[in-house]
Amino acid sequence: MPAHMTPEEFRRHGRQAVDWVAAYHERVESLPVASRVAPGEVRAGLPAHPPEQGEPFESLLEDLDRVIVPGLTHWQHPSFFGYFPANASGPAMLADLISAGLGVQGMLWATSPAGTELEQHVLDWLAELLDLPAAFRSTGAGGGVIQDTASTATLTALVAALHRATDGAARRDGLAGAGRQCAVYASDQAHSSVTKAVVVAGLGETALRAVRVDPSTQAMDPGHLAELVAADLAAGVLPVLVVATVGTTSTAAVDPVPEIGALCRAHGIWLHVDAAYAGVATVCPELRWLNAGLAHADSYATNPHKWLLTNFDCDAFYVADRGALLGALSILPEYLRNAATESGAVVDYRDWHIQLGRRFRALKLWAVIRWYGAEGLREHIRRHVAAAGALAGWVRADDRFELPAPANLSLVCFRLRGPDEPNEKLHARINESGAAYLSHTRVGGAYTLRMAIGGTHTRLDHVERAWHLVQRLTTDPPGPETTSGSRS
Amino acid sequence: MPAHMTPEEFRRHGRQAVDWVAAYHERVESLPVASRVAPGEVRAGLPAHPPEQGEPFESLLEDLDRVIVPGLTHWQHPSFFGYFPANASGPAMLADLISAGLGVQGMLWATSPAGTELEQHVLDWLAELLDLPAAFRSTGAGGGVIQDTASTATLTALVAALHRATDGAARRDGLAGAGRQCAVYASDQAHSSVTKAVVVAGLGETALRAVRVDPSTQAMDPGHLAELVAADLAAGVLPVLVVATVGTTSTAAVDPVPEIGALCRAHGIWLHVDAAYAGVATVCPELRWLNAGLAHADSYATNPHKWLLTNFDCDAFYVADRGALLGALSILPEYLRNAATESGAVVDYRDWHIQLGRRFRALKLWAVIRWYGAEGLREHIRRHVAAAGALAGWVRADDRFELPAPANLSLVCFRLRGPDEPNEKLHARINESGAAYLSHTRVGGAYTLRMAIGGTHTRLDHVERAWHLVQRLTTDPPGPETTSGSRS
Numbered sequence: 001m002p003a004h005m006t007p008e009e010f011r012r013h014g015r016q017a018v019d020w021v022a023a024y025h026e027r028v029e030s031l032p033v034a035s036r037v038a039p040g041e042v043r044a045g046l047p048a049h050p051p052e053q054g055e056p057f058e059s060l061l062e063d064l065d066r067v068i069v070p071g072l073t074h075w076q077h078p079s080f081f082g083y084f085p086a087n088a089s090g091p092a093m094l095a096d097l098i099s100a101g102l103g104v105q106g107m108l109w110a111t112s113p114a115g116t117e118l119e120q121h122v123l124d125w126l127a128e129l130l131d132l133p134a135a136f137r138s139t140g141a142g143g144g145v146i147q148d149t150a151s152t153a154t155l156t157a158l159v160a161a162l163h164r165a166t167d168g169a170a171r172r173d174g175l176a177g178a179g180r181q182c183a184v185y186a187s188d189q190a191h192s193s194v195t196k197a198v199v200v201a202g203l204g205e206t207a208l209r210a211v212r213v214d215p216s217t218q219a220m221d222p223g224h225l226a227e228l229v230a231a232d233l234a235a236g237v238l239p240v241l242v243v244a245t246v247g248t249t250s251t252a253a254v255d256p257v258p259e260i261g262a263l264c265r266a267h268g269i270w271l272h273v274d275a276a277y278a279g280v281a282t283v284c285p286e287l288r289w290l291n292a293g294l295a296h297a298d299s300y301a302t303n304p305h306k307w308l309l310t311n312f313d314c315d316a317f318y319v320a321d322r323g324a325l326l327g328a329l330s331i332l333p334e335y336l337r338n339a340a341t342e343s344g345a346v347v348d349y350r351d352w353h354i355q356l357g358r359r360f361r362a363l364k365l366w367a368v369i370r371w372y373g374a375e376g377l378r379e380h381i382r383r384h385v386a387a388a389g390a391l392a393g394w395v396r397a398d399d400r401f402e403l404p405a406p407a408n409l410s411l412v413c414f415r416l417r418g419p420d421e422p423n424e425k426l427h428a429r430i431n432e433s434g435a436a437y438l439s440h441t442r443v444g445g446a447y448t449l450r451m452a453i454g455g456t457h458t459r460l461d462h463v464e465r466a467w468h469l470v471q472r473l474t475t476d477p478p479g480p481e482t483t484s485g486s487r488s
Numbered sequence: 489m490p491a492h493m494t495p496e497e498f499r500r501h502g503r504q505a506v507d508w509v510a511a512y513h514e515r516v517e518s519l520p521v522a523s524r525v526a527p528g529e530v531r532a533g534l535p536a537h538p539p540e541q542g543e544p545f546e547s548l549l550e551d552l553d554r555v556i557v558p559g560l561t562h563w564q565h566p567s568f569f570g571y572f573p574a575n576a577s578g579p580a581m582l583a584d585l586i587s588a589g590l591g592v593q594g595m596l597w598a599t600s601p602a603g604t605e606l607e608q609h610v611l612d613w614l615a616e617l618l619d620l621p622a623a624f625r626s627t628g629a630g631g632g633v634i635q636d637t638a639s640t641a642t643l644t645a646l647v648a649a650l651h652r653a654t655d656g657a658a659r660r661d662g663l664a665g666a667g668r669q670c671a672v673y674a675s676d677q678a679h680s681s682v683t684k685a686v687v688v689a690g691l692g693e694t695a696l697r698a699v700r701v702d703p704s705t706q707a708m709d710p711g712h713l714a715e716l717v718a719a720d721l722a723a724g725v726l727p728v729l730v731v732a733t734v735g736t737t738s739t740a741a742v743d744p745v746p747e748i749g750a751l752c753r754a755h756g757i758w759l760h761v762d763a764a765y766a767g768v769a770t771v772c773p774e775l776r777w778l779n780a781g782l783a784h785a786d787s788y789a790t791n792p793h794k795w796l797l798t799n800f801d802c803d804a805f806y807v808a809d810r811g812a813l814l815g816a817l818s819i820l821p822e823y824l825r826n827a828a829t830e831s832g833a834v835v836d837y838r839d840w841h842i843q844l845g846r847r848f849r850a851l852k853l854w855a856v857i858r859w860y861g862a863e864g865l866r867e868h869i870r871r872h873v874a875a876a877g878a879l880a881g882w883v884r885a886d887d888r889f890e891l892p893a894p895a896n897l898s899l900v901c902f903r904l905r906g907p908d909e910p911n912e913k914l915h916a917r918i919n920e921s922g923a924a925y926l927s928h929t930r931v932g933g934a935y936t937l938r939m940a941i942g943g944t945h946t947r948l949d950h951v952e953r954a955w956h957l958v959q960r961l962t963t964d965p966p967g968p969e970t971t972s973g974s975r976s
Contacts, residue, residue: 204691
């Protein structure tokens with residue numbers, strides 16, 4: 001018999017793992033936020049060959065501390081302000097452990113009915129919490145599904161849009177079924193996953209129209225979108241999909257969905273709203289303006305795994321009418337046939353995404369909503385929006401700095417007035433200090449620091465200390481402080 | 489402040505969760521394998537609206553027992569023989585908990601170097617354990633990456649193949665860049681994900697050529713493949729990809745990769761080998777015949793999450809030359825630029841798959857390899873192959889039954905001689921009994937029961953008891969036993 005971990009051993013090692021995670025969260029704030037390892041350094045600390053005989057669990061835990069932790073950039077550090085947050089939380093982690101323990105596959109309702117039904121249910125709960133249009137609820141023609149990421153959601157939306165735009169011909173004949181070129185539209189600030197989606201879906205990069213943004217808001221210019229669509233129609237090109245972004249990666253800009261949606265509706269173009277980061281903020285009634293125009297959306301995605309306390313991966317993807325999605329992706333080989341599917345009384349999530357197999361991810365979202373309650377989720381969002389407002393005020397009050405784009409929600413983009421180079425140096429010094437971690441973007445071509453607030457344990461005082469660090473590193477010449485912070 | 493779970497609470501609730509999982513594994517064998525709920529029954533047990541205030545963790549655990557467990561089909565039950573196994577194991581679960589606790593994103597080397605380097609390292613370990621060609625190691629021109637599923641791996645292979653076949657034109661101009669129709673080849677026994685891939689990639693179902701199989705082995709007929717390729721070439725169609733399957737879903741048939749590979753090489757067609765289920769078996773030297781011809785493969789996928797003790801999701805996807813993959817999928821927006829990427833000294837896994845964000849999944853594969861060691865992994869595989877051999881012998885010895893396809897590895901397909909209906913009834917009675925769970929397929933059109941052996945805790949005695957159940961339900965008329973097993 002292979003040496004399986006017995007339930008008794010699982011209890012013992014499970015306690016060790018739980019304690020290790022708890023201790024990691026207790027000490028993460030004392031670690032440098034960004035890893036200081038050089039390329040190859042982690043691998044150099046690992047044996048070249050796999051072990052022939054099994055090893056005790058304790059040696060794995062030791063190696064975590066010895067090799068892995070020094071090689072991590074700590075996304076759960078409360079002073080991690082890079083990219084967008086990737087919230088981890090206790091209830092999500094433990095529910096995900098239970099999901100792993102159950103080890104069920106939910107590709108069909110029949111392969112584990114609770115997997116499908118809990119997912120439908122908590123996605124309806126989430127739609128209610130975010131005040132999404134009724135069409136997105138499972139009780140109507142649409143419904144929600146958990147995808148891994150917003151990238152996959154965008155690709156899935158494109159496949160469904162192609163199906164609808166070609167009256168189903170794309171499924172059989174591919175893009176040739178459209179009988180003409182197809183076009184996809186997104187602002188030049190949209191996520192890189194839109195480009196990836198047009199490549200993967202076989203349209204190619206030339207099918208993607210980059211819609212101009214208003215330079216003051218970085219939001220899509222709907223007039224330019226209308227021009228591009230009109231030009232394509234005149235040229236015999238088929239407009240298939242518009243991706244509107246609610247909270248762009250660069251500056252959290254919000255595209256004008258009502259105007260975009262009206263245009264899409266007028267021309268029968270599929271509207272996908274990518275609200276990966278910002279969508280979950282509408283759990284707060286005062287932020288529901290972010291939902292304006294969603295009644296026009298054919299599909300919508302937001303990521304509880306970013307800013308709503310649900311460990312990665314958990315992208316909530318909704319469609320207003322599941323017909324095109326199922327039409328494009330339903331495949332029922334003999335080995336998956338079953339009475340429940342044939343009855344038509346159930347949803348089979350295998351038809352809602354690219355993958356067949358699927359984990360029981362609804363458990364962690366269920367656990368998060370129940371542990372925090374709607375009020376706890378709102379407090380989490382409000383705390384960060386307030387901290388971002390405070391930070392934007394401090395930036396405005398320091399005339400060495402400028403805000404090249406509006407501070408939206410919990411993201412503040414700022415830069416030293418003038419050329420890029422001092423900004424690049426400042427950015428490097430901040431991250432090398434180990435005390436905070438920021439990422440960057442370009443706004444109107446200018447190198448700009450991004451401070452994305454939203455970590456599970458990030459409070460106003462972390463933001464304040466980070467801002468003081470920025471100010472100090474701006475004033476002080478590079479000196480011993482920076483040197484001591486660099487790799488030794 | 490939202491009521492975050494404190495480290496102390498995490499320790500306490502973590503113990504509860506660990507104990508819950510341990511107890512679940514202790515009692516799972518006492519539960520009916522297949523859920524007996526009716527559609528809607530799980531949802532009916534849940535509150536219609538999300539809670540406004542947070543709830544204690546204990547109420548989640550109570551609802552697991554009350555609503556969720558009765559709605560599950562227990563894939564970790566040792567008498568679950570459906571589909572393919574979805575192994576869960578203690579070391580994988582606990583390492584995945586640690587991954588959740590760390591909550592890092594590994595889309596770039598720079599966003600958490602250990603995430604990338606451990607993944608490269610354990611995939612090299614796995615390549616060594618499975619004796620895969622050297623080209624698949626990260627030290628050469630190729631390398632491995634963890635994908636979620638083999639479905640995504642097939643799609644990714646297709647995108648890379650299109651890039652190579654069109655000299656990069658497909659990325660810019662899409663399928664139109666090929667200047668002609670494209671074709672993909674797989675046997676008529678290949679997984680449904682090949683169909684999904686041609687639909688998602690914009691080729692459409694008509695681009696997929698179903699290659700005939702040898703009726704006695706269910707393996708691809710390479711002569712027919714050669715005919716199809718020749719006909720396409722004569723018609724000006726571009727052959728892009730051949731998917732060879734090592735271990736088909738229906739009967740675990742093994743396509744003749746050496747012959748297929750030689751043909752692919754002669755015509756410059758990308759060869760993807762889908763060994764989702766069977767590939768991991770080559771951890772045993774005596775099963776390395778499954779690797780025959782892999783030197784011709786451009787890409788290869790096998791799923792440790794099926795039969796190698798690593799919780800879902802963990803598909804190991806290898807390419808012999810990463811150039812086409814990176815050429816097709818590399819996108820570097822400003823907000824992801826960083827010094828390590830620009831140095832060229834690191835791998836950024838965002839370019840290796842559709843998603844951008846990614847969990848630290850290498851931890852669980854690392855934990856599995858270390859806990860079991862190569863010897864433990866081999867014992868796991870051997871135990872099931874031996875049990876399948878025993879089962880095939882028992883089937884052969886009972887002349888009411890036949891084996892319509894060879895029993896391969898740990899999968900045995902069998903049926904009652906004669907018409908389908910008694911087989912369908914027998915299948916339903918087995919699953920309704922709650923004592924074992926099988927799925928089915930059709931072989932040469934005939935309804936056939938599939939018994940996929942490979943559960944983490946499945947032993948010979950479980951297989952033997954299941955076979956006795958099959959025999960008993962074949963002999964006995966439906967009666968009280970079945971009734972008592974049905975939903976009450």
